[in-house]
Amino acid sequence: MNLIERVKKIILTPAAEWPVIEAEPESTASLYTNYILILAAIPAIAGFLGGWLFGYSLGPAAVIRTSFFGGLGVAVTQYLISLAMVFIVARAVSFLAPNFGGVKDDMSGLKLIAYSWTPVWIAGIFGLIPGLRFLAILGLWGLYVFYLGAKPMLKVPEDKAAVFTAVAVVATIVLGAVLSLAAHAIIPGPGGMFL
Numbered sequence: 001m002n003l004i005e006r007v008k009k010i011i012l013t014p015a016a017e018w019p020v021i022e023a024e025p026e027s028t029a030s031l032y033t034n035y036i037l038i039l040a041a042i043p044a045i046a047g048f049l050g051g052w053l054f055g056y057s058l059g060p061a062a063v064i065r066t067s068f069f070g071g072l073g074v075a076v077t078q079y080l081i082s083l084a085m086v087f088i089v090a091r092a093v094s095f096l097a098p099n100f101g102g103v104k105d106d107m108s109g110l111k112l113i114a115y116s117w118t119p120v121w122i123a124g125i126f127g128l129i130p131g132l133r134f135l136a137i138l139g140l141w142g143l144y145v146f147y148l149g150a151k152p153m154l155k156v157p158e159d160k161a162a163v164f165t166a167v168a169v170v171a172t173i174v175l176g177a178v179l180s181l182a183a184h185a186i187i188p189g190p191g192g193m194f195l
Contacts, residue, residue, distance in 0.1 A: 003034065003035065003038065006035070006115075007039070007118055007122065010115050010116075010118050010145060011118060011119055011122065011141065011145070014144070014145045014148045014149065015148050017115075018115075018148055018149045018151075018152040018153065019152050021111055021115060021149075021152075021153070022108070022111075022152045022153055026107060026111060027107075028087075028107070028110060031110060031111065031114055032083075035114055035115075036083065036086055036114050037083070039117075039118060039121040039122070040079060040082045040083055040086070040121055041079060042121050042122065042124045042125055043078070043082070043120075043121060043123075043124025043125075043127055044075040044076070044078045044079040044082070044124075045075065046124050046125050046126070046127040046128040047074070047075060047078065047124070047127040047128075048066075048071045048072060048074070048075035049128055050127045050128040050129065050130065050133070051065065051066035051071045051074075052065065052066050052067075052068055052071045053065075054129070054130045055130070056130075057130060077183055080183075081176075081179050081180065081183055084179060085172070085175065085176060085179060086110070086113050086114055086117065087110070088175055088179070089113050089168070089171065089172050089175055090106065090109040090110040090112070090113040090114070091106060091109065092109075092168075092171045092175065093109045093112060093113065093154065093164075093168050093171070094106045094108070094109030094110075094154065096164070096167060096168070096171065097109070097150075097154040097155070097156055097164070100156045100157075100160040100161075100163065100164040100167075101155075101156060101157045101160050102150070102154040102155045102156035102157075102160075102164070103154060103155045105153075105154060108153040108154055109153070109154060111149075111153055112146065112149045112150070112153040112154060113146075115145065115149065116142050116143075116145040116146035116149055117142055118142065118145070119138065119139045119140075119141040119142040119145060120139035120142045121139075122139070123135065123136045123137070123138045123139035124136065124139070126138075143165060143169065146165055146168060147161050147162060147165045150164050150165060
């Protein structure tokens, strides 16, 4: 499937798109190469350019601009962490699915995470423009996309999909914090920051 078409469909008509995704043969390598590596770069690049070109406001009179290499270090770290997060969270939701009446399927878990994170990655473009950064909240649409995908991808019954989604969010936050702390320990200073 065309990348732009898939992004459009998973954001605008996710309920209709999940059965199509579920039926597609996919490998971890192809999903990363054709989808995840591309979309996960959007927030990292936009945040880097926004911080370097326009800076970050600390109030009405204070703006901090990141240096080129400092911002680049943060962007690369953010990008690498997001790539690892997709894989780790996908394994976690696959592992947790049987506790909610679903099935353990690592490839379907990876598809579920990769495609449900699409709104977050696309909303990351707003990191480029200071006055529009608040619009990154539109990425929360991914929660609904995940909720809709839980049944076709991991066979989580509809009556348990909302709780499964909430548990997946908590797992993502915890895993993100652990990875962020690990990155900060390896790369001291702002380069290790994730959130």
